[in-house]
Amino acid sequence: MSQFAQYLVSGLSTGSIYALVALGLALVYRSTRVLNFAHGDVATAGTFFAFILLGLKLPFVLSFALALVFGAGLAMAFYFAVLIPAQRREATQLSQIILTLGLGLILQGLVSYFGGTEPQAFPFPLSDTKVYTFGGVIISQLSLGTIGIGLLTSVLLYLLVQKTRIGLAMRGTSENLPAAQTLGIPTRQILALSWGLASLLGVLAGLFLAPALLLDPFFMMEPFLKGFAAAILGGLNSLPGAIVGGLIIGVSESLAGGYISMAFKNTLAFLIIIVVLLVRPEGLLGKEFKERV
Amino acid sequence: MDLIESYKEELQLIRKPWTRIYVAAFVIFLLLLPWVAPEHITYIITIIFIYTIGVQGQNLLIGYTGQISFGQAGFLAIGAFTFGHLSQLGVPWPIGILVAGLMAGLFGILVGFPSLRLKGPYLAIATMGFGIAVYQVFVNSELLSGGRMGLIISKLSPPFGLEDVTFNYYFNFLIALIFTLLSYNIVSSYMGRAFIAIRDNDIAAEVIGVNLTRYKLLSFAISSFYTGVQGALYGLYLGYLEPNMFTFMEAITLFVAVIIGGLASVEGSIMGAAFVILVPQIFSDYREMVPVVFGTAILLILIFEPMGLNGRWFKMRLYFRNWPFR
Numbered sequence: 208m209s210q211f212a213q214y215l216v217s218g219l220s221t222g223s224i225y226a227l228v229a230l231g232l233a234l235v236y237r238s239t240r241v242l243n244f245a246h247g248d249v250a251t252a253g254t255f256f257a258f259i260l261l262g263l264k265l266p267f268v269l270s271f272a273l274a275l276v277f278g279a280g281l282a283m284a285f286y287f288a289v290l291i292p293a294q295r296r297e298a299t300q301l302s303q304i305i306l307t308l309g310l311g312l313i314l315q316g317l318v319s320y321f322g323g324t325e326p327q328a329f330p331f332p333l334s335d336t337k338v339y340t341f342g343g344v345i346i347s348q349l350s351l352g353t354i355g356i357g358l359l360t361s362v363l364l365y366l367l368v369q370k371t372r373i374g375l376a377m378r379g380t381s382e383n384l385p386a387a388q389t390l391g392i393p394t395r396q397i398l399a400l401s402w403g404l405a406s407l408l409g410v411l412a413g414l415f416l417a418p419a420l421l422l423d424p425f426f427m428m429e430p431f432l433k434g435f436a437a438a439i440l441g442g443l444n445s446l447p448g449a450i451v452g453g454l455i456i457g458v459s460e461s462l463a464g465g466y467i468s469m470a471f472k473n474t475l476a477f478l479i480i481i482v483v484l485l486v487r488p489e490g491l492l493g494k495e496f497k498e499r500v
Numbered sequence: 501m502d503l504i505e506s507y508k509e510e511l512q513l514i515r516k517p518w519t520r521i522y523v524a525a526f527v528i529f530l531l532l533l534p535w536v537a538p539e540h541i542t543y544i545i546t547i548i549f550i551y552t553i554g555v556q557g558q559n560l561l562i563g564y565t566g567q568i569s570f571g572q573a574g575f576l577a578i579g580a581f582t583f584g585h586l587s588q589l590g591v592p593w594p595i596g597i598l599v600a601g602l603m604a605g606l607f608g609i610l611v612g613f614p615s616l617r618l619k620g621p622y623l624a625i626a627t628m629g630f631g632i633a634v635y636q637v638f639v640n641s642e643l644l645s646g647g648r649m650g651l652i653i654s655k656l657s658p659p660f661g662l663e664d665v666t667f668n669y670y671f672n673f674l675i676a677l678i679f680t681l682l683s684y685n686i687v688s689s690y691m692g693r694a695f696i697a698i699r700d701n702d703i704a705a706e707v708i709g710v711n712l713t714r715y716k717l718l719s720f721a722i723s724s725f726y727t728g729v730q731g732a733l734y735g736l737y738l739g740y741l742e743p744n745m746f747t748f749m750e751a752i753t754l755f756v757a758v759i760i761g762g763l764a765s766v767e768g769s770i771m772g773a774a775f776v777i778l779v780p781q782i783f784s785d786y787r788e789m790v791p792v793v794f795g796t797a798i799l800l801i802l803i804f805e806p807m808g809l810n811g812r813w814f815k816m817r818l819y820f821r822n823w824p825f826r
Contacts, residue, residue, distance in 0.1 A: 305755075306799060474633050477630070484618055
C-alpha cells in the first residue's frame, strides 16, 4: 500500500510538470486555434537563459524571474513578428502550426549552438536528495516544491482567467474573435498576452524539471510531448482539463513504470493520445466541436 | 497552374516543347554526372534520390490530400526494418523492397483510420504519437531492431564491373524516376483529383461523390508505401540499420522538405529533398545550425512564398516566358 502511495506521489510530481506544459498549450490553442509546437523549445531556451544568468552569479529569484520574462517575451515577439504578418497574408491554421514548428527548430538549433549539447547539472534552491517522510511515503524537497508550484500556478491562473477584467477579455477573445473586436477588446494585445503567459508557464515547468534531470537542449522534448498528451486528454480548449490530464498522465505513467515495466512507461502517453482521439476526440472536459462546409 | 485547354493536354506529362528540352537536358545531366563528379558528390546525390521518393509520398499526403502527418519516421522505420529482416532471411531485394513498402502501407491504413474522424492539429498529434511509439518499440525490442550493433544488410554487388558508388547511383536514380512518373500519374488521375477535392473541402468532396473513407485511407497507404520504400532503399544503401536513424527529427526533415519544396507539386518534392540533404552538407562544420536554417526557411517560405521553391521557379519561368511584359 505504501508503495502504491509512493508511486502516486512521484506521479503527482511529474504530473504537475505535465500540467504546467499542458496549460500553456491549451491557453494558446483556445485563444488562437494554433497548436504551439515551439512550446518545448521556448521552455528550453528560457531554462538555458536562467542557467546562463546563474552562471553569472545572479541570485536564484532574480534569474528565474528574468528567465520567465525572457520566455514570455520570446513568444510575444514571435506572435507580433511572425504570426501577425502571416495572418495578414491569410495563412491557414495549418501553416500557422507549421510556423511554430519553424520557431521550434530555430530555437533548438540556437540553444544547441550557444548552450552546448553536453548535459549539465542545473543548480536549484530546492534539493533533490533532501527528503521528508510522511507516514511511510518518502518525498523529496524538489517534488514537494514542484507539486506546490503546480497548485499555486493553477490557482493564480484560475483567478486571472475567471476573476479579472483581463481574464474576461481573454475568455471573450477565445469565444468569438470578431465579436470581441466589435466590443472594443484589444484582441491583438490579449492574444499576445496569452502567448506570453503560455510560454511563461512552459519556462516555469522547465525550471522545475531541469534540476531533476540534467540540462541539455532536448530535455524538454519528452515532457512537451507528454504535455501534449495531457492537453488532448483533458480537451485542448479546456484549462481545467489540461491540469486534470497532466495529473492523470503523470500518475498512470508512474504506476505503469512501477507495476508493468519501465520500457512501457514512455509509450503509454502516446497510446493514451491515440485512444482518446479515437474514442472521444474532444477530450475529457472539452466541448464537442461541430463543423460546417 | 498552366492554362489547360483539353483533357488530353491535362494527361500529358510535359506540355511545352521548351520544358521537354530542359527536362531532357536535366535527365541527361544526371545520367552523365557519376562519370565526371567526385565520389562524395555522387554519394550525396544518391541520398537525394532516395529521399525524393519519401518526400513525394509525404507530399501526396500533405500537399494533395491535406492530411498532415508527423509520423513518417515510423513508416520509414517499418519499411527499413521489414526490408532488413527479409534480406537477412535471404529474400531477394526486389521482393524485399516491395514487401517493405506494402508493410508500411498496411500500417499507413491503420494510422489512416483516425484521419476519418480527426482533422488538422488533432491528426498531427495522433500521427506524431504513432511515429514516436514505433521508434520506442524499435528501441526497446532487440528482437526487432537487431540488438545493440544494429541490423546489418548485405549490399548489392554491382554488375558489369561498375564501381559501387556509380552502381548505387544508377540503381536509386532508376527507382526514383519510376516513383516520380508514378506520382505524376497518380496526380493527374481520378485518384489525384479526389485527393485534391478532399484537401479543399472534405465534406463538399463527399457530397459530389468522392468516397471519403476509401480515398483518405488510400492516400495514407500510398504515402506510407513511398516512405516504406525509401526506408528500404536507405537501409540497402547504408548497409546497416539502427532505430536512432528514425527519430522524430527524421519525420520533421521529410515534413520540412515538403513545405520548402512546395505543397502539392512533384517537382517541388524533388527540390525539397535536395534542400534538406544539401543544407546539412553545406553546414557540416556547424551541425547545430542546421535546424536554424530549416526553421528560418520555413518562416520565410510560409510568409513570403507559400508555394515553396517550386512556386518561385514557376514565377521565374513565367517572367521569362512573358518578357518583356509583366
